[in-house]
Amino acid sequence: MIDDTDATRSEPVAELDARYSAEGAAATPWSAARARLAAAEVFWISTVRPDGRPHVTPLLAVWLDGALFFCTGERERKALNLAANPHTVLTTGDSALREGLDVVVEGEAVRVSDEALLHRLADAYEAKYGADWRFEVRGGVFHGGGGPAPVFRVAPVTAFGFGKGAYSQTRWRF
Template identity: 35%
Template sequence: MPEPRASRPYMPGYGTLPPDEGSGLLPWSWALKRLRDSHDYWLSTVWPDGRPHLMPVWAVWHDEALWFSSSLHARKIRNIRAGSAVSVATDDALNPVVIEGTARVMKDSTSLRTFMAIMNDKYRTGYTIEFLDPACNATVRVRPRWAFALRECDFPGSPTRWEFH
């Protein structure tokens, strides 16, 4: 997948600088490191009646997407299955990376085994593939449409938005 296109988001009233001032646009590698290294992520979905729903999840960045799992009965999964939009943010509020994208429940055994191996490695756990049983658990892949990030130490000069194709 080619690197996403970066631009300075239009943020009137925030005092942000043009892309050629401040530190300039952040490199995608800066955001990618935070997407990979974050321990916790904040997942936002929407109830069918329009109310927001926000929950922390463990997740991994793999194959140009963020992956997590949850019980089939969890509100976040029921919202996703009902067609909810999805936003996810890393756990560092001072240097955040936020993605918005399409969530898809994955069921093929190759994807589930790969996801479980990466999760066990990242979180130093020893879950078996049975933990991801599709009869009671959903493994979700969120492919970003866009991402946003900034550095607190250069708030006016660092906001960057990436578009994915």
């Protein structure tokens, strides 16, 4: 079971940006954003290449202990980018214009090597995505069909929620 609470951190400060919100809109509660992050299947990660150009690609992630976790191949572009610059943005949402909630999480990608946490994460991946996403844990990384895959943790520093329908833009500061 994926834990979508975070007992170690207090609730973030939520601010509605009226410039980008419908009249009468309210700030989206962090609990709604947490639920969206826990349920989302596909995320987009933005990293920075060594020459400063952006790199954006889809990936899978799980929400656990107040952070997003993802894995990637050791030699994939995003892993190489994060080794040089750990600042990243993870985004999820859908393409609907008039309904839903898009969430953007800004933070620093920190490599995870704790075996107990990696086992919990491997279980969380399988619970969320099914048996095709079962990972073994060895040597501080995930192992699956694509070879060794380091795991990264991104705890939100700042997050944004874009409510659709009754349009709103909420910023959460941690």
